[in-house]
Amino acid sequence: MIGLWHQVLSGLATGGIYASLALALVMIYQATHHVNFAQGEMATFSTYLAYTLLLAGAPYWAAFAVTVLFSFVLGVAIERVLLRPVAQAPALTLVGVFIGLLLILNALCGWIWDFTIKPFPSPFGSASMLGGLISSHELGSFAVILLVLLLVYVFFRFTKLGLAMRAVAYNPDSSRLVGIDVGAMLALGWGLAASIGAVAGLLIAPVVFLDPNMMTGTLLYAFAGALLGGLDSPVGAVLGGFLVGVIENVGGAYLVGTELKLTLALAVIAAVLVIKPSGLLGRAVASRV
Amino acid sequence: MTALLAVSGLRASYGPIEVLHGIDLCVAEGGITALLGANGAGKTTTLRAIMGAVRTMGEIRFAGEQIARLRTDQVARRGIALVPDGRGTFRELTVEENLRLGAYTRPPAELSAAVDRVFGYFPNLRERYRQQAGTLSGGEQQMLAIARALLMQPRLLVLDEPSFGLAPLIVREIFDIMRRVHEAEGVSILLVEQNATLALDLADQGYLLETGRMVMGGPAADLRADAAIRRSYLGY
Numbered sequence: 376m377i378g379l380w381h382q383v384l385s386g387l388a389t390g391g392i393y394a395s396l397a398l399a400l401v402m403i404y405q406a407t408h409h410v411n412f413a414q415g416e417m418a419t420f421s422t423y424l425a426y427t428l429l430l431a432g433a434p435y436w437a438a439f440a441v442t443v444l445f446s447f448v449l450g451v452a453i454e455r456v457l458l459r460p461v462a463q464a465p466a467l468t469l470v471g472v473f474i475g476l477l478l479i480l481n482a483l484c485g486w487i488w489d490f491t492i493k494p495f496p497s498p499f500g501s502a503s504m505l506g507g508l509i510s511s512h513e514l515g516s517f518a519v520i521l522l523v524l525l526l527v528y529v530f531f532r533f534t535k536l537g538l539a540m541r542a543v544a545y546n547p548d549s550s551r552l553v554g555i556d557v558g559a560m561l562a563l564g565w566g567l568a569a570s571i572g573a574v575a576g577l578l579i580a581p582v583v584f585l586d587p588n589m590m591t592g593t594l595l596y597a598f599a600g601a602l603l604g605g606l607d608s609p610v611g612a613v614l615g616g617f618l619v620g621v622i623e624n625v626g627g628a629y630l631v632g633t634e635l636k637l638t639l640a641l642a643v644i645a646a647v648l649v650i651k652p653s654g655l656l657g658r659a660v661a662s663r664v
Numbered sequence: 665m666t667a668l669l670a671v672s673g674l675r676a677s678y679g680p681i682e683v684l685h686g687i688d689l690c691v692a693e694g695g696i697t698a699l700l701g702a703n704g705a706g707k708t709t710t711l712r713a714i715m716g717a718v719r720t721m722g723e724i725r726f727a728g729e730q731i732a733r734l735r736t737d738q739v740a741r742r743g744i745a746l747v748p749d750g751r752g753t754f755r756e757l758t759v760e761e762n763l764r765l766g767a768y769t770r771p772p773a774e775l776s777a778a779v780d781r782v783f784g785y786f787p788n789l790r791e792r793y794r795q796q797a798g799t800l801s802g803g804e805q806q807m808l809a810i811a812r813a814l815l816m817q818p819r820l821l822v823l824d825e826p827s828f829g830l831a832p833l834i835v836r837e838i839f840d841i842m843r844r845v846h847e848a849e850g851v852s853i854l855l856v857e858q859n860a861t862l863a864l865d866l867a868d869q870g871y872l873l874e875t876g877r878m879v880m881g882g883p884a885a886d887l888r889a890d891a892a893i894r895r896s897y898l899g900y
Contacts, residue, residue, distance in 0.1 A: 535764070535772065542754055542765050549752035551736035552715070552745070553816060554769040 382624045388513035390620020391520035396575040396597035397612040399568040405544040406564045409469045413476035415590030418576030420480045421446040435498045443570045450569025454562040484587040495580035516578040599640040602647050605657020668693040668852050674722035676713045687878045696853040698867035705873040707856045745818035751809040755798030766815030782811045803834035822854045860897035864888045
């Protein structure tokens with residue numbers, strides 16, 4: 376029984392990381408109506424930047440803050456330079472841009488920092504807590520994720536800017552009519568998504584180690600989480616991310632073994648698409664054909 | 665009487681198809697101008713052109729400033745509030761959030777007083793304050809759309825077929841409210857309507873648009889008296 380609780384708790388801890396990355400995916404999805412395949416690589420690139428800052432002797436939380444800020448700027452720049460020109464283009468063009476961005480960032484990481492696997496420090500250490508139920512890194516990253524999610528919630532729910540960003544996601548035409556600069560809101564959304572992704576990258580790197588492909592698996596879990604919760608529901612994405620974390624850990628321990636854990640993400644994706652394509656909290660889309 | 669909005673030689677096209685072939689239109693400061701025409705005449709396109717939402721050639725002056733090259737949100741910030749056809753409600757958001765979005769360009773300190781003032785015209789919106797806007801009736805959504813536009817404190821209020829799809833009683837109520845708003849707020853109004861009787865009753869100036877060309881324009885009383893308009897648009 377203690378083993379199961381251990382799996383559930385560490386599932387919630389990694390699930391938090393999936394939840395934040397899933398939230399980033401959903402934010403971009405709401406703005407562009409496409410899944411940003413480069414979300415993981417953007418986070419990896421940010422994590423490498425933190426790695427460089429840490430090597431240069433920066434204190435952890437200073438490197439953390441600089442990385443999150445830099446990621447925001449990177450996200451805004453990607454929207455302005457790469458996405459703005461293809462805003463009206465067909466779906467496949469956007470998919471092409473996302474995949475191109477993924478390859479560029481992936482290759483750039485390898486080119487600048489090489490492809491060898493590097494250890495990445497955790498600010499929380501790896502001590503065993505609560506009688507071996509959870510590690511200090513898991514507990515610490517869980518707390519950081521909760522704080523991030525809370526901040527994001529407060530921002531969207533209670534600030535004027537957050538309301539304007541939600542308005543743009545729902546109805547860009549009407550948003551323009553009340554004087555909202557829709558382009559600026561989209562850029563801001565990309566910046567926020569990149570920042571949230573960077574936090575996820577920084578917290579997962581001590582677990583999976585740093586290499587240019589470190590987010591491949593994580594992104595797949597996050598995608599499963601976003602889909603499970605509903606691609607158009609930020610709350611659903613967070614819920615889905617946590618659920619997938621628990622499913623991954625418990626299923627990996629008792630069902631398929633750690634080697635086949637990633638299969639569980641694919642199973643979740645397949646199950647959602649077959650049983651309830653709109654996800655747990657998403658809205659079903661009806662269209663006349 | 666000075667012109668608040670002066671459109672001249674306006675052409676607009678969707679792709680290669682030109683739908684407005686050089687129209688002139690004037691809205692007087694403090695006046696109500698009705699723009700009439702059949703389906704497909706280009707009424708909505710005219711409004712979209714003024715708001716900078718379609719490609720145009722020609723001149724659009726608002727309070728003396730050329731606005732033809734501005735983005736929609738910039739036009740809105742200059743003081744033109746459009747209530748679009750289909751009302752443009754943020755259906756997923758609450759009535760309160762819709763109204764807060766209307767006041768987006770204004771200082772937050774003014775918000776509650778401004779909302780109270782708007783509730784004076786639309787008392788039933790007050791009861792629906794926390795409700796999701798998509799659950800309102802058609803008439804209430806039209807009222808919400810006008811309320812949202814009024815919260816922008818516009819110099820020019822532009823309405824695209826406010827009577828569309830509503831019961832005659834609701835339509836009369838909305839037109840009564842618009843008359844009161846015009847008198848109390850001193851806002852100029854440009855009204856696009858298929859219901860020519862209603863529109864010409866409210867307006868002091870009128871225009872008739874036919875397939876992208878302005879075929880008539882002048883005092884609303886003249887349009888009401890015109891034999892051709894009577895036959896085609898007023899039905900007597």
